[in-house]
Amino acid sequence: MHPTEFQNLQNMVLQAPIGICLLDAKTMVTELLNDKFLEVAGKPREAIIGKFYWEPFAEVRELYEDALKNVALTGEAYHANEVEMVLIRHGSEEQVVVTFVYNPIKDDSGKVVKIAVWVVENTLQARARNEIGALNDRLTGANREMQTANTDLSLLNSELLLSNKNIHLLNLRLQESETDFKRLVEQAPVAILVFRGPDMVIDLVNLAMLEILGHDASIIGKPLLEGLPEIKGAPAVDQLFHVFQTGEASDGNEEPVPIMTNGVIETRYFNFSYRPLLEKGKIIGVMDVAVEVTAQVLARKNLEANEQRLQSILDTMAEGVVIVNASGQPTYANTMAQQIMGISEEQFHDRTYNDTKWHNERIDGTPLPREEHPMYVVMRTGLAVFDQEIGIVWPDGEKIFISVNAAPLTGLEGQINGGIISFTDVTARRKLLQQKEDFISVASHELRTPVTSLKAALQLLDRMQGNITPEVLAKLLAQANRSLNKLSDLITSLLNSNRISQGRFLVNKTTFPISALLQDCCQHILSAGSHEIIRQGDLEMQITADEQQIDQVLVNLLNNAVKYAPQSRRIIINVERQIKAVKITVTDQGPGIPADQTSHIFERYYQADRSGGELSGLGLGLYICAEIIEKHGGEIGVESTVGQGSSFWFTLPL
Numbered sequence: 091m092h093p094t095e096f097q098n099l100q101n102m103v104l105q106a107p108i109g110i111c112l113l114d115a116k117t118m119v120t121e122l123l124n125d126k127f128l129e130v131a132g133k134p135r136e137a138i139i140g141k142f143y144w145e146p147f148a149e150v151r152e153l154y155e156d157a158l159k160n161v162a163l164t165g166e167a168y169h170a171n172e173v174e175m176v177l178i179r180h181g182s183e184e185q186v187v188v189t190f191v192y193n194p195i196k197d198d199s200g201k202v203v204k205i206a207v208w209v210v211e212n213t214l215q216a217r218a219r220n221e222i223g224a225l226n227d228r229l230t231g232a233n234r235e236m237q238t239a240n241t242d243l244s245l246l247n248s249e250l251l252l253s254n255k256n257i258h259l260l261n262l263r264l265q266e267s268e269t270d271f272k273r274l275v276e277q278a279p280v281a282i283l284v285f286r287g288p289d290m291v292i293d294l295v296n297l298a299m300l301e302i303l304g305h306d307a308s309i310i311g312k313p314l315l316e317g318l319p320e321i322k323g324a325p326a327v328d329q330l331f332h333v334f335q336t337g338e339a340s341d342g343n344e345e346p347v348p349i350m351t352n353g354v355i356e357t358r359y360f361n362f363s364y365r366p367l368l369e370k371g372k373i374i375g376v377m378d379v380a381v382e383v384t385a386q387v388l389a390r391k392n393l394e395a396n397e398q399r400l401q402s403i404l405d406t407m408a409e410g411v412v413i414v415n416a417s418g419q420p421t422y423a424n425t426m427a428q429q430i431m432g433i434s435e436e437q438f439h440d441r442t443y444n445d446t447k448w449h450n451e452r453i454d455g456t457p458l459p460r461e462e463h464p465m466y467v468v469m470r471t472g473l474a475v476f477d478q479e480i481g482i483v484w485p486d487g488e489k490i491f492i493s494v495n496a497a498p499l500t501g502l503e504g505q506i507n508g509g510i511i512s513f514t515d516v517t518a519r520r521k522l523l524q525q526k527e528d529f530i531s532v533a534s535h536e537l538r539t540p541v542t543s544l545k546a547a548l549q550l551l552d553r554m555q556g557n558i559t560p561e562v563l564a565k566l567l568a569q570a571n572r573s574l575n576k577l578s579d580l581i582t583s584l585l586n587s588n589r590i591s592q593g594r595f596l597v598n599k600t601t602f603p604i605s606a607l608l609q610d611c612c613q614h615i616l617s618a619g620s621h622e623i624i625r626q627g628d629l630e631m632q633i634t635a636d637e638q639q640i641d642q643v644l645v646n647l648l649n650n651a652v653k654y655a656p657q658s659r660r661i662i663i664n665v666e667r668q669i670k671a672v673k674i675t676v677t678d679q680g681p682g683i684p685a686d687q688t689s690h691i692f693e694r695y696y697q698a699d700r701s702g703g704e705l706s707g708l709g710l711g712l713y714i715c716a717e718i719i720e721k722h723g724g725e726i727g728v729e730s731t732v733g734q735g736s737s738f739w740f741t742l743p744l
């Protein structure tokens with residue numbers, strides 16, 4: 091090789107994307123180093139060059155001084171693979187991960203004369219791997235849904251392991267490197283290619299490069315695009331020609347290049363440095379020093395894809411998921427968690443699970459002590475908590491119930507790093523349960539009243555046997571009858587409501603005139619004489635429906651009008667023919683219903699203000715009406731003005 095070329099080659103390596111530093115083996119004084127080394131060291135050239143090696147690296151001297159001495163003594167290389175250390179870079183302490191080799195360089199007699207320090211920084215890769223660890227942790231805590239993602243992650247892990255092996259191979263090659271600087275270059279772990287002339291004729295290629303390119307030495311002497319047609323069109327190739335044309339050095343970072351791999355063209359990724367090759371001031375070629383980073387790039391891409399996938403799984407889950415750190419501070423909250431808690435992700439970061447602005451309660455409404463909070467239990471004991479229901483009172487007073495699963499996130503040494511908490515909003519379920527409990531007490535009360543009255547009538551009849559006047563007899567019998575009817579009505583309501591909830595409510599349709607229906611359902615009110623009933627509109631229409639059920643709806647609405655509008659003398663029933671339906675409206679002139687209640691009164695068990703005392707009921711009447719009308723394909727509703735009265739209406743399709 092021509093001396094200037096050798097000089098160039100040496101310059102190339104000095105600019106290579108791998109840190110190199112050459113020491114005198116006896117004095118340990120640094121004689122030569124490249125920019126990459128300075129970059130990893132984070133110190134200025136003057137602080138290192140010409141200095142005793144440990145002077146600028148006092149912070150790690152204790153750790154590695156013996157190892158370096160040993161290389162000079164024994165002539166055996168020292169390898170450190172992905173070691174963590176604190177380096178003072180640009181004046182401040184930094185936690186870094188590096189892989190380095192102390193490589194002895196011997197003279198002909200085998201005496202160690204120099205030591206080459208080769209170094210690569212792995213901080214980012216190590217961090218990426220840690221993230222995978224954290225992700226895996228998240229997964230263990232999360233749901234079944236995520237198991238597939240988990241498999242992907244373990245694949246990813248093995249890929250990273252592979253890339254680690256590559257680094258290891260690199261080290262092995264370093265170990266084998268020869269004493270001579272040129273041989274060192276030829277066997278360097280970095281791939282080197284030298285091009286010459288405007289066609290980029292391949293002039294020199296080292297083993298590492300041939301291995302990467304998947305070609306043998308026969309490419310030497312061929313123009314680049316002829317020898318390696320597969321790389322045509324890659325931006326990295328254009329960049330190479332550009333260096334030849336302009337003489338400007340340039341570097342590439344994680345550049346994709348199509349490479350022949352086992353006979354197939356695959357995209358692989360490289361960090362490279364292109365340096366112009368000069369002879370007497372003229373550009374005669376370009377040198378390319380490259381390090382393959384495919385494994386790292388793919389691992390990172392994969393990680394990103396997985397992260398994204400995990401994110402979309404978490405965000406479409408029907409459960410809220412929150413991840414907290416060791417001090418209970420949320421570090422992540424998925425969309426559902428934000429929705430259930432009614433706060434944004436940023437707001438989540440500001441609150442801890444035992445934030446005093448949010449009152450946590452037990453199911454019975456008593457305050458939930460900190461020690462009983464599922465997250466606290468998990469952090470304390472390291473054991474998972476399943477299906478614990480707690481109440482949360484928002485700062486604005488609204489209360490929700492959530493069912494919580496919580497699990498610890500543990501680090502490698504088993505220490506608890508935080509926790510994952512998943513929860514569902516069970517407020518509706520809780521409320522229904524509460525309503526049912528309330529209902530049972532209402533129902534027992536409701537049933538007791540007519541039973542007491544019936545019992546009283548029967549006792550009197552029993553006591554007065556033989557000497558009873560016909561008037562008293564009639565009165566007592568009427569009382570017993572009323573009570574029995576009331577009981578029978580209540581039981582019918584209960585049965586109907588039960589049938590509805592079990593889906594056993596069948597509609598048996600016939601066609602009948604509406605007038606007959608209106609006649610029957612009013613009878614009991616008219617005979618009581620307290621209210622006047624006005625029937626108006628299209629009374630002669632025929633409808634097709636379950637007559638008994640529609641009768642029940644009308645009776646319910648009329649009874650309510652009597653019950654809740656006792657002062658209103660008049661009840662109006664209006665029949666109106668619409669385009670495809672008939673609309674029947676029952677209007678009273680009673681107290682009316684406040685607007686905030688009208689949307690609820692058709693709900694099961696719903697009763698408006700019960701302070702009226704004997705205005706009793708089960709809260710089932712309108713619910714049953716609504717169900718019947720729905721089963722018929724019609725609609726039901728109410729218009730009401732407080733102080734003026736209510737109009738309950740329903741439609742039936744014709």
Ligand code: ADP
Binds near residue numbers: 654680696697
């Ligand atoms: P209940 O068995 O309690 O009567 P309903 O389902 O029939 O149950 O009615 C629900 C609530 O709607 C009642 O508690 C009452 O407060 C209100 N309501 C129903 N009809 C009227 C009406 N005509 N006027 C005023 N309030 C009414």
